[in-house]
Ligand SMILES: Nc1nc2c(ncn2[C@@H]2O[C@H](COP(=O)(O)OP(=O)(O)OP(=O)(O)O)[C@@H](O)[C@H]2O)c(=O)[nH]1
């Protein structure tokens with residue numbers, strides 16, 4: 001495929017704008033990834049994509065704009081993300097639709113196709129997952145299917161990249177020639193009613209962009225937009241009685257009072273006809289599928305949940321065990337790097353800024369990249385194998401008791417990676433109340449950025465064998481607190497009836513190494529980018545606030561004291577004391593001292609108080625603040641695990657426990673709070689969240705502190 | 713009226729696991745009905761009960777080639793007959 005990096009002049013070149021539509025989990029996002037060099041999020045469950053994304057690329061002489069839309073089962077506004085798709089298709093400007101379908105389950109997928117066919121837009125059907133179909137012995141006759149439907153159908157596979165060029169060629173040819181109208185045929189009684197309406201519209205020479213047949217179908221389907229258009233036309237007065245009569249006939253024929261249901265049945269029988277013609281399934285002797293075998297174990301009524309908990313425990317064990325191996329090297333590297341860079345800078349202030357500010361701050365965050373990578377791999381596996389939906393299934397009953405929806409599990413799990421996509425993916429919840437409740441709870445799932453704080457403290461206070469268990473306990477503890485908080489909210493603020501729970505369970509898929517690699521790489525790069533930009537800037541700010549104002553009186557006082565000191569030891573002790581005193585009178589020290597009384601009941605010193613406050617900007621900043629504060633306070637770069645040692649030396653166990661509890665619960669970072677406010681739909685929710693999390697964090701932390709005090 | 717949920721309960725006794733059921737009518741409210749239909753659960757479709765979660769609050773069924781999880785409460789809205 002030809003990919004041109006520098007775009008030709010956009011005015012002369014030809015453009016095609018394609019909307020990618022299909023049911024959830026058929027591989028729309030993956031198809032775009034294999035056509036262009038985009039890295040859209042792919043996962044093996046329904047509702048991965050929740051917002052529209054445009055991807056641009058060039059093919060032949062065309063500029064393609066492909067819009068990835070959230071998957072939708074039917075043209076309803078069941079959930080927010082389906083509304084996104086529906087609104088886009090009806091209101092936005094695009095040239096044609098690529099309808100992506102799963103070749104291994106055409107019967108279900110064609111339901112949506114039928115609905116698209118009455119939209120009077122050009123369509124190309126991408127028969128995706130053809131590799132899987134081959135494996136399952138399903139053979140689709142694409143050319144015959146194109147003929148029957150009147151829509152070009154192309155076999156593709158987003159994984160093996162087969163048929164991609166044919167698909168794009170089909171798109172171009174549909175764009176260049178006027179396509180025929182799709183051949184959607186209904187049962188006899190419905191066809192009669194359609195003919196009746198068409199005849200009437202023809203007679204009155206009703207003028208419209210769409211064909212009269214199309215209008216007739218949409219009127220019968222109770223399509224609001226069609227009604228709105230024709231309503232103001234004089235033909236309406238006479239048409240209305242005809243329509244009422246027609247609807248009655250259709251409903252009678254289907255023995256149903258729901259016209260949508262009747263049409264669904266119409267589509268289903270039409271599609272069954274098509275499938276009987278074009279699909280050849282090798283007659284397999286009802287063998288139990290792989291998915292069935294795995295499911296027998298993984299969603300076993302008794303062992304299912306213990307197995308899941310074991311996986312989680314294993315993940316955190318690995319996070320700590322494997323993650324801590326490269327930690328020493330990274331730490332040593334930054335120590336060496338700081339010294340080397342520092343040696344080249346003559347100016348004291350600048351050197352301190354670079355070494356103690358930027359390098360210490362950013363280094364403290366980068367230190368935890370290995371841990372985070374392992375966590376990301378775990379989440380990527382959960383997402384891409386199909387296990388996610390199973391756990392949602394297993395936990396639904398349990399969640400239900402706490403007033404949550406089983407499907408809330410999906411955003412909650414994303415929350416372990418980062419709260420921002422988690423807030424977005426709460427859109428898969430149909431009901432606003434459930435969605436808001438889930439939004440409030442997502443913060444209780446500790447995000448990847450909090451992992452560094454936990455690893456730091458777990459490493460400082462527990463033996464390496466225990467630290468993994470402690471991590472597991474922190475995460476599970478956060479989740480349980482979240483569930484209890486959900487129950488409280490459900491009983492007070494979000495009272496109301498339970499929402500239905502119906503969810504598709506995808507088949508298990510073995511994720512390719514490449515897919516996992518890309519998912520993890522994208523997330524890790526984001527983390528590193530944040531470390532290099534936002535965290536670095538925050539570190540500079542913190543360094544500045546902790547180094548100024550200069551206090552000459554203090555400096556001179558200690559300078560003379562140190563000069564008069566008798567021994568080396570005394571000198572060292574004095575210079576440490578000076579650093580402390582200096583830090584305390586800095587801007588940051590002033591802020592810390594000011595807020596210290598608030599946090600005193602939790603056993604926090606002023607440095608911890610400051611770290612909590614800077615953590616509001618981003619959770620990683622907690623670690624970099626501690627890094628800067630403790631590297632300024634005393635001389636630390638002689639040891640390798642310096643920050644860990646400094647923490648265990650300066651902070652009592654009880655205070656550490658209380659600190660962890662606050663970190664687990666209090667307000668998510670600035671960026672996440674902004675997304676939360678947007679998704680919740682108003683600034684007032686932000687204040688609710690602030691109050692809600694602060695109160696719980698403070699109360700629980702206070703309790704934890706006092707219990708820990710008694711125990712130690 | 714016999715619904716999917718009755719069948720789950722009798723699963724241990726007379727229906728053996730993986731028994732097949734035919735949908736007679738959906739008694740769900742419009743929204744939910746739409747969703748069930750788009751999952752392929754409509755009049756005349758064949759359902760197979762596969763598994764239930766702990767405490768039987770949720771069940772996994774198979775319609776066509778698709779596996780679907782649904783709660784007991786929703787299952788009670790699907791009228792079925794044994795075939
Ligand atoms: N074997 C096979 N698997 C595929 C193919 N295309 C996609 N997949 C897998 O199908 C799953 C769903 O892919 P996505 O691209 O996330 O699906 P989507 O249609 O964007 O899903 P939503 O965003 O939820 O609507 C992933 O696990 C993919 O790895 C294919 O051609 N062959």
Ligand SMILES: [Mg+2]
Pocket residue numbers: 028029030041042048049068069070071
């Ligand atoms: Mg997608």
